Amino acid sequence: MSIERARPGLPSSMSSETPDCIVPRVSVVVPAYNAQETLADCLACLVSQQGLELGRDYEVIVVNDGSTDGTASIASRYPVRLISLERNRGRIVARRTGAEAARSDMLLLIDTRVMAAPDLLKTALGIGHTPLIAGDLGEDKYRSHLETSLYLLRRLIYWPYHPQSRYGRELWIDARNFYRAPKGTGCLLIGKRMFLEALPEAQGKTVNDDTKIFASIVFDKGLPLLRHTDLKARYVSRLDLLNARKWLFQRGILFADFLLFKNALYPALLLAPLVALALLIAGGVVFPMAALAVAGVCFVGYAGVAAWAAENLRDFGILMRSLPWIAAVFWAGAVWGLALKWKARQ
Missing domain, CATH: 3.90.550.10 (Spore Coat Polysaccharide Biosynthesis Protein SpsA; Chain A)
Incomplete structure (x- = not known):
């Protein structure tokens, strides 16, 4: 130094x-x-x-x-x-x-x-x-x-x-x-x-x-x-989109380090995408119509969150376009953060 x-x-x-x-x-x-x-x-x-x-x-x-x-x-x-x-x-x-x-x-x-x-x-x-x-x-x-x-x-x-x-x-x-x-x-x-x-x-x-x-x-x-x-x-x-993604990913890691288990809702939200994906895959193989139903429910839920958060129609449109990638990058960071914590304890 x-x-x-x-x-x-x-x-x-x-x-x-x-x-x-x-x-x-x-x-x-x-x-x-x-x-x-x-x-x-x-x-x-x-x-x-x-x-x-x-x-x-x-x-x-x-x-x-x-x-x-x-x-x-x-x-x-x-x-x-x-x-x-x-x-x-x-x-x-x-x-x-x-x-x-x-x-x-x-x-x-x-x-x-x-x-x-x-x-x-x-x-x-x-x-x-x-x-x-x-x-x-x-x-x-x-x-x-x-x-x-x-x-x-x-x-x-x-x-x-x-x-x-x-x-x-x-x-x-x-x-x-x-x-x-x-x-x-x-x-x-x-x-x-x-x-x-x-x-x-x-x-x-x-x-x-x-x-x-x-x-x-x-x-x-x-x-x-x-x-x-x-x-x-x-x-x-x-x-800059690349820097924003890096920042969001890091925020996900930091979230997993301390806040993830401070609210029972947070682990459920972290697991929800995995459950939805599993249902879509299983449904697509066994019951294709059920898979479409699950996809429809997910979309309606996503649109409902966007409508709840928005203050006006402009906000709603922005959230519908931006929320998926924001949530995906943050979610990936949180999962990576959990993996790092698990590895550190081994």
Whole structure:
């Protein structure tokens, strides 16, 4: 692991150097893996925060997680501390590395696809509670068919909390609503000690770090999470279909790691495609008409889910086209995640 300081050609007012005698109020940790698509915009937002002075009030730490693209080169253009890992270790290790290197006892964890509002740090520190999650990620429902579908699915899964703008300014998450409330560590203010203590023992790339960290805080420490709409950022979703599929597959793996058996409905949904396929094959061989009936029931059920999730006819059309491949990729990831867990126990 090497640590570099990136400040070529920068004015002194934007120096990345923070004297050892100065302890910043907050350390911003940005894990980055092959993030050249969005990293420049992300860092531009972070190094120009209003009401706080970079280098005195806050520092920005970029952890280059073994990237093979231009991530390190882009980070080197900004007044940040750049930590480079020799190989890709995954987000948990990258965040832990950044947290351990942080000079402040307060961390803001933010992903490279999250564009901070100009006053995000000032607002976060002013709210006065940790852990604090951004409640307004500027979702653009119709940016892509994937974005539309995910928005509508979250609305179903996290009702009545999503979108939070319809629920309320503050969403307190505790043991009572933990599994029904939206939460993520893409933009999170948290104490350094709390974060390091909440990290799961297993820290590989297939570990569901978001939910396990929050579960440790809520259930083990008995502390509530606060999701606040005053904490604003903009999430840049994946438009490239290949990257979107990779992301969905990974989300399926992470789902299997922790959440799959937290609700009796989830294993049933995972098994349903296999049961339907078996019935179709068996029916096609023995009773062809029965196979058609099963296919018809599956289609009606699928259309019913799309109609239930949709807010209008446009939504319904998008879901009818997009939901099958989204569900298939996520399902495949969940099955693969189960296989990985089974293999690890052998």
